[in-house]
Amino acid sequence: MSNLWPEAASAHAAALDAVLMHAHLHMAAVFMLWLGILLVALWKGRSTHATGAPDDSVPTALRPVPACWPWVAMALVVAGDVVLLTTEALPAWHARMQPPSPQDATPLEIHVEAEQYVWHVHYAGLDDRFGRTDPARIDAGNAMGLDDTDPASQDDVMIDNLLMLPQGRPVVVQLKSRDVIHSFTLPEMRVKQDVTPGLTSRAWFTPIHPGAWDITCSQLCGAGHYRMRGQYRVLSPEAWQAWLSEEVALLALPDIGTRSGPHAHPLRAEAAHVVARGLPGLLGRHYFNALIFGQRH
Amino acid sequence: MTRARTVGLLYVATALVFLLVGFLLMLLMRWQLAWPGAPVPAGIAALLGDANAPGGVLLPEFYQQLVAMHGTVMVFLAVVPLATGGLGTLLVTPMIGARDVALPRTALLSYALYAVGGLLMLGSFLVEGGAASSGWTSYPPLAVLATAGQSCWLAGMLATSCGSTLFAVGMIATIIGSRGPGVTLARLPFFVWAQLVSAVLLLLAFPALQAAALFQLMDRIAGSSLFLPSGLVLGGIPLQHYAGGGNPLLWQHLFWFLAHPEVYVLILPAMGIVAEVIRAHTGRPLWGARAMVGAVLVLGVLSMLVWAHHMFLTEMGTVMSDVFQVTTLLVSVPSVIVVGCLVLSLWGQRLKASPALLFAVAFLPMFGIGGLTGLPLGMAASDVSLHDTYYVVGHFHYIVAPGTVFALFAAIYHWAPTVLGCTLSTRLGYWHFWPTVLLMNSIFLPMFVLGLAGVNRRLYDAGAQYALAQGFEGLQQYMTWSALALGVAQLPFLLALVTARRTEALAEAPALPFAQGDDTDVASAPSAGQVAPWLIVAWLVMLVGALLSGWVLLRTGQPEWPHTANPWWLIAGAVLTGASAWFMRQSPAPLAMASLPALAAIAMALRGLSAASEAGHAPSAHNAHALWFTITCTIVVMTVVACGAAIRAGRTPPSAHYVAGLRLLFGTLSLLWVVFSLVFLVG
Known part of the structure; x- marks a missing residue:
């Protein structure tokens, strides 16, 4: 059991984890107190008589319950709930729902489109402008349906199942689904956002330390739901910039031909490899893990 | 044998079979989860067939069928029918001193619909593409695009849920109208209160799912797009021949408006059972019995106000999520009262151990774990980490499996002597209890570990x-x-059932001793025949309300909203149905004659329907038409049923209650026609 708890690798993770932790402490306290009362009542009330009706002639060692007890217990529970909600849960959620302000740092915007069992990732490239997309242009070589006639699209990078993120900069992911409901989940970022077709959702977070993890889908999206796996990597800002420049430079090469899918870039090849692995891959899982997660452990 | 016993035992036997089916489906799932891709034993592989498990290896498609059907079978076909239709029908009548259920034909019909619906859903494993595979939640668009099994699921759900509605009508009418002398509301046992609140929830919450199921059937069969937004692309190819403009979230709102109260329908009868078992074993009244009744009533109300806590991650605004977080946490207050009072009822009492008491007492901490783990799920900030992980699975299974199922076992051990006239072996009961409690926790406790780890x-x-x-x-x-092992651990229970010792002859109505005294409450209570029409009307209003809520949600934000048909057809329908209600006031007028205007209203509505389709306003053309068709057809069907009831009663002189009930029904239908036509006039 390598991980009993996913790493907390985003700026807001600590606040959400605190709510979760304190909720569990509150639950444990309530449960123990109440279980203690139950066990005392059972132990003191156990009857040595194997048969017959409850023997009322022998009083138990327990005194009658004072009428105020339940009210005290209830007040404690309510107080715990109110404190938890008002001091932690609601403020944490309100803060979470506040989009990053451009004053702090210009957020990096990334577009992700989900479809049965792929995460299509679209980066604006070096000009920070997204090219026009059109579903009619979607084909095997153009997963986002990018319009090549739009000047803004010239340096747009599209990769399936690979999300590259710079450390320390707020990220806003714009999410859409083409077919059914998916749920874009980055467990280590404490990000989970349903992606409902017909709606455009946004998820934002700031990665705080480098690493490589899995993107998971958290909403049943069909028989292949279990393999709707992507990868996300957090790089240092310099490394990320270098990666992006390299990707854009690759686009300029005339022999690439397609705008997405497996390319010469090692990360892309790896991502394509991840997608290709369905159930048969399970047999070689350990080899597979060493291959993909080797760098991590 | 009273009708209550017949129907109750039918329900119990059928639900126990479904419980076994759900358990077996679960074993297949668990096999795959423990050894992914390993073939199941040869005998089972042959049973599953190559279409589902080639070479014994379960296909992902088949696994998702197991997931969806395990949940559906357990909730809708096993646990709820066992706790309500089964034990409720069997135990409530003796507890309230009634001779029998108030509406025996309704009770039988409710059982028949439940059984037919269940068979339809299970039978869907045999249709092409297999059974429903979109989870017990059946979220669209996935469910709309799924194979034919999903249509069987929806049709089965409609049948089963109509059975639940009829059961609820019969149960409420019995509790209000058929109490014996001396059984005032204040003296109703806690179990009866729990059943009453459950029945009210079934009556008022199920219409939301019935409406949703009608909508989804329209999408699947009539080609409408109520849940399908525009611009869907499937496998890289834009979806053809559909109008779009639908909203998948509409399903989630309607589904959870039912499904959250449904959880309380699972748990309230269980609380009632545990309370009665504890009361019988201590020989004393329950501690804080009145507070418990109050708490159950509050739970019932709150259960209908928390549904959107299942939807925190659908990009809901903070105001709405605040409201639902607060209502969700409010649930803890009545829950603590009930569980606290049950523990205090044990405090200072001499207890004689028995399998029934053990199961009842074990229910308490199991429900405690299930309830408390709802807390981090009910707060959006912690829900982010836990949503759709195994934590959720652990949470609701603690409520239902070690929770409600333990209470059901307690009930069987405790009431077998009064209901079946035989006593189950205590020794076998202990052999049943201890492994079961241990193994249940072995299955479900690790789920919290998995969930916190993010699986x-x-x-x-x-x-x-x-x-x-x-x-x-x-x-x-x-x-x-x-x-x-849990499966094996049920053998002592089966053995106990088989070897049960016949005790004294069964009393037809094992009436509880009620103090004779102030009877005004019972004497002045309306009869079951007076109550039932009001209950049906309440259900009808909720159903049409749920359908119209779909209209409101889909209409907002749509600039274009075509007219389907001339709304004056509907106004005329309202007037004619109202005329029927009015004619029924003139009591000498035969009911069949009085229902003639309503029949004319049906004809007018059908004329409207055909005019719409002649004009090319098919449900597949626009959601406005789809909604118009769905709501019109629903009201027409209800009017047909009402006319049928009137004509049937016309042959024999009906009672005054019957006529009053029909008048109420026709009046309500007329009102619904009016509301409906106004909505479409304004729209």
């Missing part, structure tokens, strides 16, 4: 491809071995 539910390979699920293979296998 998602509904994964065909138990998450084997994800780094954060690595290392849990051993735990998954442990859970599966525990599940297999």
Whole structure:
């Protein structure tokens, strides 16, 4: 059991984890107190008589319950709930729902489109402008349906199942689904956002330390739901910039031909490899893990 | 044998069979989760067939059918019918001193609909593409695009839920109108209160799912797009021949408006059973009995105000999420009162152990764990980490499996002497109890560990491809071995049922002793025949309300909203149905004659329908038409049923209550016609 708890690798993770932790402490306290009362009542009330009706002639060692007890217990529970909600849960959620302000740092915007069992990732490239997309242009070589006639699209990078993120900069992911409901989940970022077709959702977070993890889908999206796996990597800002420049430079090469899918870039090849692995891959899982997660452990 | 016993025993027997089916479906799932891709034993593989498990290896498609059907069978066909239709019908009548259920034909019909619906859903394993595979939640668009099994699921759900509605009508009418002398509301046993609140929830919450199921059937069969937004692309190809403009979230609102109260329908009868078992074993009244009744009533109300806490991650605004977080946490107050009072009822009492008491007492901490783990799920900030992980699975299973199912076992051990006239072996009961309580926790406690680690539910390979699920293979296998052992641990129970000793002859109505005294409450209570029409009307209003809520949600934000048909057809329908209600006031007028205007209203509505389709306003052309068709057809069907009831009663002189009930029904239908036509006039 390598991980009993996913790493907390985003700026807001600590606040959400605190709510979760304190909720569990509150639950444990309530449960123990109440279980203690139950066990005392059972132990003191156990009857040595194997048969017959409850023997009322022998009083138990327990005194009658004072009428105020339940009210005290209830007040404690309510107080715990109110404190938890008002001091932690609601403020944490309100803060979470506040989009990053451009004053702090210009957020990096990334577009992700989900479809049965792929995460299509679209980066604006070096000009920070997204090219026009059109579903009619979607084909095997153009997963986002990018319009090549739009000047803004010239340096747009599209990769399936690979999300590259710079450390320390707020990220806003714009999410859409083409077919059914998916749920874009980055467990280590404490990000989970349903992606409902017909709606455009946004998820934002700031990665705080480098690493490589899995993107998971958290909403049943069909028989292949279990393999709707992507990868996300957090790089240092310099490394990320270098990666992006390299990707854009690759686009300029005339022999690439397609705008997405497996390319010469090692990360892309790896991502394509991840997608290709369905159930048969399970047999070689350990080899597979060493291959993909080797760098991590 | 009273009708209550017949129907109750039918319900119990059928629900126990479904419980076994749900358990077996679960074992297949657990096999796959423990050993992903390993073939199941040869005999089972042959049974599943190559279409589902080639070479004995379960296909992902088949695994998702198991997931969806296990949930559906357990909730809708096993536990709820056992707790309400089964034990409720069997135990409520003697507890309230009634001779029998108030509406015996309704009770039988409710059972028949439940059984037919259940068979339809189970039978869908045999249709092409297999059974429903979109989870018990059946979220569209996935469910709309699914294979034919989903249509069977929807039709089966409609039948089963109509059975639940009829059961609820009969149960409420019995409790209000058929109490024996001396059984005032204040003296109703806690179990009866719990059943009453459950029945009210079934009556008022199920219409939302019935409406949703009608909508989804329209999408699947009539080609409408109520749940399908524009611009869907399937496998790289834009979806053809559909109008779009639908909203998948509409389903989620309607589904959870039912499904959250449904959880309380699972748990309230269980609380009632545990309370009665504890009361019988201590020989004293329950501690704080009045507070418990109050708490159950509050629980019933709150259960209908929390549904959107299942939807925090659908990009809901903070105001709405605040409201639902507060209402969700409010649930803890009545829950603590009930569980606290039950514990205090044990305090200072001499207790004689028995399998029934053990199961009842074990229910308390199990429900405690299930309830408390709802807390981090009910707060959006912590829900982010836990949503759709195994934590959720652990949470609701603690409520239902070690929770409600323990209470059901307690009930069977406790009431077998009065209901079946035989006593189950105490020794076998202990052999049943201890392994069961241990193994249930072995299965479900690890789910919290998995969930906190971030392992998602509904994964065909138990998450084997994800780094954060690595290392849990051993735990998954442990859970599966525990599940297999749990099956074996039920053998003492089966043995106890088979070897039950016949005790004294069964009293036809094992009436409880009620103090004779102030009877005004009972004497002045309306009769079952007076209550039932009001209940049906309440259901009808909720159903049409749910359908119209779909109209409101889909209409907002749509600039174009074409007219389907001339709304004056509907106004005329309203007037004619109202005329029928008015004619029924003139009591000498035969009911069949009085229903003639309503029949004319039906004809007018049908004329409207055909005019719409002549004009090319098919449900597939626009959601406005789809909604118009769905709502019109629903009201027409209800009017047909009402006319049928009137004509049937016309042959024999009906009672005054019957006529009053029909008048109420026709009046309400007329009102619904009016509301409906106004909505479409304004729209």
